[in-house]
Amino acid sequence: AQSVSQHNHHVILSEAASLELGCNYSYGGTVNLFWYVQYPGQHLQLLLKYFSGDPLVKGIKGFEAEFIKSKFSFNLRKPSVQWSDTAEYFCAVSTDNQGGKLIFGQGTELSVKP
Amino acid sequence: DAGVIQSPRHEVTEMGQEVTLRCKPISGHDYLFWYRQTMMRGLELLIYFNNNVPIDDSGMPEDRFSAKMPNASFSTLKIQPSEPRDSAVYFCASSLPGTGVDEQYFGPGTRLTVT
Numbered sequence: 642a643q644s645v646s647q648h649n650h651h652v653i654l655s656e657a658a659s660l661e662l663g664c665n666y667s668y669g670g671t672v673n674l675f676w677y678v679q680y681p682g683q684h685l686q687l688l689l690k691y692f693s694g695d696p697l698v699k700g701i702k703g704f705e706a707e708f709i710k711s712k713f714s715f716n717l718r719k720p721s722v723q724w725s726d727t728a729e730y731f732c733a734v735s736t737d738n739q740g741g742k743l744i745f746g747q748g749t750e751l752s753v754k755p
Numbered sequence: 756d757a758g759v760i761q762s763p764r765h766e767v768t769e770m771g772q773e774v775t776l777r778c779k780p781i782s783g784h785d786y787l788f789w790y791r792q793t794m795m796r797g798l799e800l801l802i803y804f805n806n807n808v809p810i811d812d813s814g815m816p817e818d819r820f821s822a823k824m825p826n827a828s829f830s831t832l833k834i835q836p837s838e839p840r841d842s843a844v845y846f847c848a849s850s851l852p853g854t855g856v857d858e859q860y861f862g863p864g865t866r867l868t869v870t
Contacts, residue, residue, distance in 0.1 A: 684861040
């Protein structure tokens with residue numbers, strides 16, 4: 642069965658540090674890839690998405706992610722984090738045989754210290 | 756568009772009572788999803804519908820849980836009888852896949868507390 646794995650459960654950074662959150666999926670076919678963010682007490686919001694084309698995707702608030710097909714990865718990056726980036730981040734995948742269903746990773750909690 | 760609407764936003768009930776959560780998806784979206792989020796289990800997909808028809812309910816934890824979608828603009832998730840371990844945030848999401856916009860749009864959630 643398809644699955645999504647996020648390597649880090651909790652990441653703690655200081656402001657201005659660089660961020661990279663890992664995400665790997667298991668599926669050999671066509672995928673669409675997403676990163677969602679959940680700020681404390683709020684619902685999930687889309688951060689960025691990849692469907693096709695340039696594997697380097699830029700999202701809101703300075704985030705970007707790179708799709709590396711050979712590694713089945715879609716890591717999230719930000720060169721300089723801010724305290725307001727404190728949130729939980731979810732990687733998700735939709736596949737060509739799941740009809741709209743997203744498979745979510747377990748989430749990574751990011752804490753940014755001011 | 757107002758986005759996905761859920762009600763109530765907060766629900767506190769006693770064990771054994773029936774709880775009904777409501778969701779209005781984004782107009783035109785033909786997929787609707789119900790998720791449960793807890794600290795212990797993270798984000799779990801309970802059930803999803805396509806064109807008002809349940810497609811996959813394998814995530815529904817027990818027979819105490821049931822979901823309906825009587826029309827394209829309304830869905831309910833019912834728990835009867837409720838138990839303390841049902842305490843969680845329940846999210847509804849909708850999407851319109853197949854058009855290059857597969858992302859799901861989440862509602863604000865219903866925080867359920869069963870005492």
